[in-house]
Amino acid sequence: MNVLLTGGAGFIGSHAAAMLAEAGHYVVIVDNLSNSDASVLRRLERVCGHPLPFVEGDIRDSALMRSTMKQHGVQSVMHFAGLKAVGESNEKPLDYYSNNVQGTISLLQAMDQCDVRQLVFSSSATVYGQPQYLPLDEAHPTSATNPYGRTKLHIEEMLRDVAASSAQWRFVCLRYFNPVGAHSSGLLGEAPRGTPNNLMPYVAQVAVGTRAHLNVWGDDYDTPDGTGVRDYIHVMDLVEGHLAALNFLQDNAGWSAINLGTGTGYSVLDMVKAFEQASQRAVPYSIKPRRQGDVASCYANPQLALNKLGWRATRSLQDMCDSAWAWQSNVGK
Template sequence: MNILLTGGAGYIGSHTAVTLTEAGHQIVIFDNFCNSDKSVLDRLERILKKRLPLIDGDVRNTALIAQTLEKFQIDTVIHFAGLKAVGESVDRPIEYYANNVQGTISLLEAMSLVNVKSLVFSSSATVYGDPQYLPIDEEHPTSATNAYGRSKLHIEEMLKDVANSDREWKIICLRYFNPVGAHESGLIGEDPNGIPNNLVPYIAQVAIGNLEKLSVYGGDYPTLDGTGVRDYIHVMDLAEGHLAALNYLSTNPGWIAVNLGAGKGISVLEVLNEYEKASAKSIRYSIEKRRAGDIASCFAKVDKAKKILGWQTKRNVHDMCASGWLWQQYRKNLP
């Protein structure tokens, strides 16, 4: 199958490119590198022993997308491209709607023009807003508490309308929980710009010596050790979830949303302890006051993914931390 990955040079996109290529699919990467670096193509080549085709462009360029779909005879699109920092989205909502919502409209227009009607969309558990119950299943009410989450929710609703308008469309929205870790080679991994927003990349920066300590916001939650609990999923498990989604789409028209998570929660201190074991480093941290809006626990119900995709996670928190540390050691020597 010929597959276009928008945002395919990014964190999740690059790992998915490895999984799909190894499964025998032909991958084309489309990226403008606003959240990634072109050197990832060289490192993907080292892993895969082949060079993946690249189109350097913005997903809002409808004509370029349509041209790419035709040139490479694309069968299916996996749409990763988009801005993704929750805090940043609050300060720059117009930019988030322009990139995420407008970008998806442009992609859909191009796909319609050349009659490519199979799409996997990179969604997020942020579409559930503040959890009303746990674990969160796909029937949980959707809402949004920031521009990033609202952009994902808008896109999901648009895609549902598109699928309802034409029975030829096959669309699956994959609602990610918290991807962490790296490819086992250590050659690709999460590479955030500036100070990381997420827990594990921040821990990694403390372990490698770039940041002084980790601030743990809240030590008095009603959890096992008082710190917040989240559902962390190894990025390679997540990549394999996309392969399972493609297999499902091949015979199932319409629109569907599916959670991709581990189905269990891990606390901040549990992650910290595992990272210390993986890195053989002592990681400084301090317990600070809770942040406004933070919740005690959030984790997925993943029965639907197992039932309809035949997918479940294989890797544990130690694997996430060990692979992430391997990547950090490689990354510190990159130019």
């Protein structure tokens, strides 16, 4: 199948590109490189054994999206392009609505004009807001608590409306929990610009010596060790879930929202210990007061993904840390 990856040079998009190419699909990447780097494309070529078609541009450019789809005979889209920092979204909400929501509208308009009706959307567990119960299943009420989460929820609702307008449309919204880890080659991984917003890349930078210590925000939660618990999922498990969703769309019209998580929660200190074992280095940390808005625990009920997609996560926390360290100590410095 000919698959267009928006944001395909990013962390998750690049891993999806490698996985799809290995599975025999023709992959074309569109990315504006606002939060990624062209060097990813060279590393992807090494991983895949051949270059992948790349178009530098913005998904808000409908004309570019149309021409790309027509030139490459695109049949399906995986939509990763989007701004994703919660804190930044509070500071720059217009940027987030423009890039994420307006960008998706432009993409859908281009798809409609090119008769491309299948899309796998990179959504997020942030659409659930503050957990009312655990584990989180897809029946949990949605209520985003920041502009980033609201853009994801708005896009999900928009896709549901589009799907209801015509039986030709096929959408799967994949609600990620906490993607971490790296490709087994050590050539692809998470390389955030500036200070990492997520735990694992921060821990990795402490281990490699880029940062002096980790701040642990609260150790008095109602969890086994007092630190926050989250559902971390290996990025390769995650992108295998995308392949399963792409296969699902071949036989299923309409709209679906499906969690991608492991169903197991790990604490901040669990992550620190596993990364120390992976790196054979100390990860110094300092306990700080809780951050406003953080919750004690958040983890998925992944049963629907198994039922609908035949998918489940198989990689352990140690697998996640081992692969992230291989990346960090190789090209992620």
